Amino acid sequence: MGTAPASRDVTSYGMGLAAPLALFFLFFFVAPLLQLLWLSLHNDTAALHWGLGQYLHFLTDPFSLSVLGSTLLLGAEVTAVCLVLGFPIAWLYQRVGPRLQTIIILIVLLPLLTSVVVRTFAWIVILGRQGIINATLQSLGIIDTPLKLLYTQFGVVIALAQVQMPLMTLPLITALGRIDPNLDDASCSLGAGSWRTFVRIVLPLSLPGVIAGCTLTYAAAITAFITQSLIGGGQMLFMPMYLYQQASTLQNWPFASAISIIFLLAVLVVVSVFTTLGRLSRGYGGA
Amino acid sequence: MAEAQGGRSLVVDAVTHRYPSGALAVENINLDVKGGEIIALLGPSGCGKTTLLRIIAGFIAQSQGRIIIGDDIVDALPPNRRAVGIVFQNYALFPHLSISENVGYGLAARGIDKATRQREAQRLLELVQLPAMAERLPRQLSGGQQQRVALARALAIKPSILLLDEPFAALDKNLRLDMQIEIKRLHRVSGITTLIVTHDQEEALSMADRVAVLGHGKLEQFGTPSDVYDRPQTLFVNTFVGSSNRMPGVVISADRTAAKVRLDAGAEIIARPAGGVLTEGGRVTVCIRPEHLQFVADETGFAGVVGMSLPLGATVVHEVTTADGSGVKVSQARIGETRALESGAAVRLAPLAPSLANAFPATL
Numbered sequence: 011m012g013t014a015p016a017s018r019d020v021t022s023y024g025m026g027l028a029a030p031l032a033l034f035f036l037f038f039f040v041a042p043l044l045q046l047l048w049l050s051l052h053n054d055t056a057a058l059h060w061g062l063g064q065y066l067h068f069l070t071d072p073f074s075l076s077v078l079g080s081t082l083l084l085g086a087e088v089t090a091v092c093l094v095l096g097f098p099i100a101w102l103y104q105r106v107g108p109r110l111q112t113i114i115i116l117i118v119l120l121p122l123l124t125s126v127v128v129r130t131f132a133w134i135v136i137l138g139r140q141g142i143i144n145a146t147l148q149s150l151g152i153i154d155t156p157l158k159l160l161y162t163q164f165g166v167v168i169a170l171a172q173v174q175m176p177l178m179t180l181p182l183i184t185a186l187g188r189i190d191p192n193l194d195d196a197s198c199s200l201g202a203g204s205w206r207t208f209v210r211i212v213l214p215l216s217l218p219g220v221i222a223g224c225t226l227t228y229a230a231a232i233t234a235f236i237t238q239s240l241i242g243g244g245q246m247l248f249m250p251m252y253l254y255q256q257a258s259t260l261q262n263w264p265f266a267s268a269i270s271i272i273f274l275l276a277v278l279v280v281v282s283v284f285t286t287l288g289r290l291s292r293g294y295g296g297a
Numbered sequence: 298m299a300e301a302q303g304g305r306s307l308v309v310d311a312v313t314h315r316y317p318s319g320a321l322a323v324e325n326i327n328l329d330v331k332g333g334e335i336i337a338l339l340g341p342s343g344c345g346k347t348t349l350l351r352i353i354a355g356f357i358a359q360s361q362g363r364i365i366i367g368d369d370i371v372d373a374l375p376p377n378r379r380a381v382g383i384v385f386q387n388y389a390l391f392p393h394l395s396i397s398e399n400v401g402y403g404l405a406a407r408g409i410d411k412a413t414r415q416r417e418a419q420r421l422l423e424l425v426q427l428p429a430m431a432e433r434l435p436r437q438l439s440g441g442q443q444q445r446v447a448l449a450r451a452l453a454i455k456p457s458i459l460l461l462d463e464p465f466a467a468l469d470k471n472l473r474l475d476m477q478i479e480i481k482r483l484h485r486v487s488g489i490t491t492l493i494v495t496h497d498q499e500e501a502l503s504m505a506d507r508v509a510v511l512g513h514g515k516l517e518q519f520g521t522p523s524d525v526y527d528r529p530q531t532l533f534v535n536t537f538v539g540s541s542n543r544m545p546g547v548v549i550s551a552d553r554t555a556a557k558v559r560l561d562a563g564a565e566i567i568a569r570p571a572g573g574v575l576t577e578g579g580r581v582t583v584c585i586r587p588e589h590l591q592f593v594a595d596e597t598g599f600a601g602v603v604g605m606s607l608p609l610g611a612t613v614v615h616e617v618t619t620a621d622g623s624g625v626k627v628s629q630a631r632i633g634e635t636r637a638l639e640s641g642a643a644v645r646l647a648p649l650a651p652s653l654a655n656a657f658p659a660t661l
Contacts (some may be wrong), residue, residue: 080382123483188387192389193391195356195376195383195385195389196389196450197391198354198356198375198377199377199379199381199382199451200356200406200451201406202377202403202406206406210391214393215393
């Protein structure tokens with residue numbers, strides 16, 4: 011609040027200060043994006059003939075569509091795993107003492123403090139044929155031949171879920187922390203069991219956090235080039251790697267650009283669905 | 298009316314609670330509340346009154362003792378099966394549910410169908426005089442309205458006991474009186490046994506049939522408002538409830554009903570032994586309320602010098618310094634023309650009656 015009664019509109023300050031960042035974005039984000047769009051609207055690799063051929067090619071090619079589909083599915087699976095595993099952690103965080111809170115937040119943040127490459131290689135060590143899981147199960151006599159964990163969808167989902175977990179847990183912790191603990195007690199004193207309290211009170215009020223967490227996790231999971239490629243290996247192909255192959259290996263820049271634009275639109279659709287849900291849930295007040 | 302089921306009794310039987318650290322929160326509390334009574338749990342913050350409320354509601358399991366509601370020992374029951382209605386200090390309305398859904402929440406938990414719930418919610422909202430608010434969200438209501446909704450929500454489950462946690466603390470002064478009247482009215486309609494937790498003595502004395510004064514986790518006194526105010530059993534009650542002058546002295550002679558005390562301020566007075574048996578020669582603290590002191594013209598009472606006089610509307614308060622250097626306050630009703638006392642005037646003071654001076658054994 012300004013002390014002067016006739017203080018200027020606060021928005022008039024911000025614009026000038028945001029200019030450097032805006033210029034940076036204009037040159038290094040908006041301009042390349044427009045260039046990408048321009049490139050994708052050409053039918054030949056030399057980008058001489060205008061046309062929608064690249065888009066038609068992608069949308070009529072079953073292989074390309076299956077890559078897109080499996081990428082979006084991967085994102086959904088990782089998001090689901092993160093939500094199911096992250097919610098209890100966030101819930102627990104709000105109900106333990108300060109010392110345990112520190113430990114939980116440390117565990118949650120730890121993945122962010124190590125490089126993605128290191129974490130992914132750790133998962134290779136864990137999931138590999140001679141990895142920790144297989145070695146343990148074999149020495150216990152539970153299995154005879156090693157399980158195939160690496161280079162599978164399952165492996166990619168597990169590794170991505172661990173890597174992206176903070177993106178889910180942190181918004182959830184914030185959202186759950188905003189809920190008045192008295193509401194829990196009020197619900198309970200009115201005769202509701204813990205399940206009803208969770209479904210009717212805690213879950214709806216934490217929805218803004220759920221949606222923020224899901225959006226972040228989803229966007230991060232489907233674009234996680236390193237983890238997808240290293241854990242998925244050669245057999246599993248997702249959009250980032252597909253794009254990379256077209257651009258880098260095959261030098262087919264217009265097609266790679268078209269893939270980017272389609273991928274971008276697909277992600278935008280999913281994210282806007284999430285944010286629409288978020289806007290609806292904001293009607294709940296969020297406290 | 299459906300609520301008029303007569304309140305159930307509540308017995309707090311030798312309840313003690315220790316924090317995990319080992320510190321005592323409440324110690325050996327005994328309360329025997331008759332069905333339909335309004336009881337105030339009065340005490341300064343940190344005295345354990347909220348802990349006791351949470352024990353009765355079932356949110357805290359006490360270390361020792363029993364809670365008995367009606368004929369049932371409820372210690373083994375979780376809060377959602379005790380049928381105890383609570384109005385929280387911040388109301389704790391569910392912000393994402395409409396007023397009607399808030400009021401009907403407890404009924405939904407009991408599996409009652411939607412049409413009945415809405416009908417019942419509407420009836421209760423009429424009871425708390427908010428019939429037109431059913432479809433609004435809590436944040437669209439004022440503080441006083443939110444509290445009425447919280448009351449309706451708690452009453453909807455037809456609770457055996459109603460617990461109110463600092464119900465008027467968040468309201469401004471005018472609204473506070475309205476809500477006190479409102480709660481009294483609802484209590485008359487429903488006849489529900491009601492426990493009000495408060496740190497405000499006026500609230501406790503005006504609302505409650507009986508007041509339980511808590512200090513440092515112990516029950517200091519449990520009695521009617523006039524018992525607590527006029528016949529305090531402990532020094533703590535005497536000084537916490539109402540204001541009081543504390544005057545040290547020595548017992549000259551004492552029996553069960555009266556004690557002759559020589560005040561350090563320099564007078565012999567007759568006082569009521571309030572906190573148990575007094576022994577001759579023992580040190581005592583005599584409590585006399587400002588309104589129970591009078592100026593006397595003869596040589597009885599103790600001498601003092603007027604420091605300043607504060608006209609507070611209906612009363613005038615004089616601050617008097619006694620011979621031993623301690624200050625006492627004297628409150629005079631403003632009848633006709635009040636004597637204007639000049640600063641530095643020599644006066645003599647005496648209690649209005651022996652029963653209005655309470656002598657407690659001095660604790661060191």
